[in-house]
Amino acid sequence: MIALSNFRLLHSSEVKKFLLMIILIFLISSAPENYLLSSLYNNDTTINSPIVLWKYKISMGLLVFPLNMDDIDGDGELEVLAPIGLDLFILSGKDGDIEWHFYEDGGIETSVTTGDVNGDAEKEIVFIAGIRLYVYNGRDKLLLWNYSAFETSGMIATPTLGDVEGDGQTEIVFGTDEGNVYCLNGEDGSLLWNYTVSGEVVSSPALGDVDGDGRL
Ligand SMILES: [Ca+2]
Numbered sequence: 143m144i145a146l147s148n149f150r151l152l153h154s155s156e157v158k159k160f161l162l163m164i165i166l167i168f169l170i171s172s173a174p175e176n177y178l179l180s181s182l183y184n185n186d187t188t189i190n191s192p193i194v195l196w197k198y199k200i201s202m203g204l205l206v207f208p209l210n211m212d213d214i215d216g217d218g219e220l221e222v223l224a225p226i227g228l229d230l231f232i233l234s235g236k237d238g239d240i241e242w243h244f245y246e247d248g249g250i251e252t253s254v255t256t257g258d259v260n261g262d263a264e265k266e267i268v269f270i271a272g273i274r275l276y277v278y279n280g281r282d283k284l285l286l287w288n289y290s291a292f293e294t295s296g297m298i299a300t301p302t303l304g305d306v307e308g309d310g311q312t313e314i315v316f317g318t319d320e321g322n323v324y325c326l327n328g329e330d331g332s333l334l335w336n337y338t339v340s341g342e343v344v345s346s347p348a349l350g351d352v353d354g355d356g357r358l
Pocket residue numbers: 212213214215216217218219220221
């Protein structure tokens with residue numbers, strides 16, 4: 143079973159480029175209170191001797207949620223989407239420069255999901271911070287909408303994108319530590335449905351056609 147968003151990404155040119163470049167990202171502890179985020183680049187497929195392309199020093203906080211990369215602004219170059227401490231940083235994959243920074247009371251609570259959620263052929267970035275889910279346009283970082291249905295912060299599961307309604311439009315599905323699973327209309331953030339489970343939701347939803355009827 144594979145999320146629709148992941149299925150699309152596996153076939154995208156950006157990800158093929160990503161695989162060819164063999165970029166490794168990892169966290170290095172340089173001191174008890176400081177960490178370095180390093181992007182390693184190797185262009186001859188020999189991963190035994192990676193070359194440090196750039197480093198980004200984390201002055202405070204820890205990298206809690208996984209990094210990912212995508213060309214969110216459509217300029218042909220990958221960005222690094224890095225939740226660090228309470229903040230979200232979007233760094234240039236090329237040189238590590240900060241392209242965008244986001245902070246909200248309560249702090250970022252998930253990794254960042256990317257994809258075209260409103261059908262305009264441009265990618266959005268989707269994440270949860272504080273008590274809200276945010277959708278920003280990836281090109282100019284303008285807020286499309288946010289959704290607040292949570293009583294407290296503490297969501298720990300990254301949202302998943304997919305056309306769960308089968309209407310050609312993308313939905314956003316995510317769970318919370320209050321035990322609710324939400325499905326939002328990607329275009330405007332309106333609630334399509336929610337479902338309460340008996341306990342905290344601690345993982346991202348996986349979307350797939352498990353009953354073979356041609357629909358997620
Ligand atoms: Ca880019």
